[in-house]
Amino acid sequence: MNDASPTRLTAAGIAAVATHLPDRVLTNDELAGLFPDWSAAKILEKTGILERRIAADDETAGDLAFEAALKLFASGIASPGDVDFIILCTQAPDHVLPTTACLLQDRLGCRRDIGALDVNLGCSGYVYGLSLASGLIAAGMASKVLLLTADTYSKYINARDKSVRTLFGDGAAATLVAATDGGGRTIGPFVYGTDGSGGKDLIVETGGFRAPRCAETAIEADDGAGNVRSRDNLYMNGAAVMNFTLREVPRTYRRLLDRSGLAPEDIDYVVLHQANKFMLDALQKKLAVKDEKLPRRYEDIGNTVSSTIPFVLSDLLRDGKLSSGTRLILIGFGVGLSWAGAVVQV
Amino acid sequence: MSEFYQGMAEIFEVEESEMGPDFPLDEGWDSLAVVSTIALIDEVYDRTVSATRLQECKTVGDIEKLAQE
Numbered sequence: 001m002n003d004a005s006p007t008r009l010t011a012a013g014i015a016a017v018a019t020h021l022p023d024r025v026l027t028n029d030e031l032a033g034l035f036p037d038w039s040a041a042k043i044l045e046k047t048g049i050l051e052r053r054i055a056a057d058d059e060t061a062g063d064l065a066f067e068a069a070l071k072l073f074a075s076g077i078a079s080p081g082d083v084d085f086i087i088l089c090t091q092a093p094d095h096v097l098p099t100t101a102c103l104l105q106d107r108l109g110c111r112r113d114i115g116a117l118d119v120n121l122g123c124s125g126y127v128y129g130l131s132l133a134s135g136l137i138a139a140g141m142a143s144k145v146l147l148l149t150a151d152t153y154s155k156y157i158n159a160r161d162k163s164v165r166t167l168f169g170d171g172a173a174a175t176l177v178a179a180t181d182g183g184g185r186t187i188g189p190f191v192y193g194t195d196g197s198g199g200k201d202l203i204v205e206t207g208g209f210r211a212p213r214c215a216e217t218a219i220e221a222d223d224g225a226g227n228v229r230s231r232d233n234l235y236m237n238g239a240a241v242m243n244f245t246l247r248e249v250p251r252t253y254r255r256l257l258d259r260s261g262l263a264p265e266d267i268d269y270v271v272l273h274q275a276n277k278f279m280l281d282a283l284q285k286k287l288a289v290k291d292e293k294l295p296r297r298y299e300d301i302g303n304t305v306s307s308t309i310p311f312v313l314s315d316l317l318r319d320g321k322l323s324s325g326t327r328l329i330l331i332g333f334g335v336g337l338s339w340a341g342a343v344v345q346v
Numbered sequence: 347m348s349e350f351y352q353g354m355a356e357i358f359e360v361e362e363s364e365m366g367p368d369f370p371l372d373e374g375w376d377s378l379a380v381v382s383t384i385a386l387i388d389e390v391y392d393r394t395v396s397a398t399r400l401q402e403c404k405t406v407g408d409i410e411k412l413a414q415e
Contacts, residue, residue, distance in 0.1 A: 037376075046378055046382075163377045163378075225376050225377055226376070227377070237397065238377045238378070238380065238381045239377070239380045239381055239384055239397030239400065239401070240397050242381045242384045242385060242397075243384055243394045243395075243396075243397060246384070246385070246388050246394060247394060278378075278381065278382055278385060279381075279385075281385075282385035282388065282389070285389055286388070286389075
């Protein structure tokens, strides 16, 4: 687009990030008691996770997103009345309908002349949320987008399925994506990826209309590897997901560098979806990124799905590591299968 | 001992002297071990192996053959 174009794109930037965790803690000791062949020390060594937070029975993703948004507003960066679009990324909505983001408009006291919608994506969702938010801003359709990510996979996980119960934790994040006033903050370029043929590899099969929940789908069975689950529960084919991740994440990283014309040394931080320690270790080797450029946050919260990247961003902000001009690559990947990456300058 | 067998010894948490082509894939060959093996093969041989074919392997030697195909 050149200066003669009738429309000018408005740059968007990440203005603030806040996070929220439920109170209940699930420790490795508790899990080791349920899964005798895995000690608490082995769970920590393999997953890198000491404990996860679990939503209460009556606590939803909408509640967690609400609390994260309150923390964002409490920081003083914006008030509910400033928000002109709400995007909530979740796979555990409060209801089938209405849209949880609409309920949050009311709960948060946001204006009624704004847009609100939910996005159904998992671990790639934060980057997709950023792309939608910055697209709305670029096109002049919004100026302050409240991007909420919240999930409660614990509600889908069978208590006796160690393959996923050890990894996932509940949590939420609120990110304010705002039009920038020429301060150098940018979001993009983006690269995307989708492979629905791997949909079966990370799935909660029932609860929609392809396979409605019923007594039969709730029948639990052992999968032969000592994990018990039903068709109503979350299932992950860890091997297939690992293969997909090792193939697509390095490719996404290279595509982002190509598209942005940047070299690896131009990037200050590579923030990957915080799946777990062994996956990040494998990806770090493939990307050849040093420890100090690959921040991590899973030890005390596990894999919080679409909120893992903003949890890392929140840590970097808190530690004063995101000074003006700091450049990051963000890459989310997971259920769908779906993946996306973005270059972000703060 | 090769990098592959060193890695497999780590995955099964046994001494390197105990690890070899005849090492059986029964006790400890759980989902985490499978995933770790995929990462190891990627690192050592720079290639991916199908999860289904990996699960058909009976010994560590079978995995080595699969990785070198």
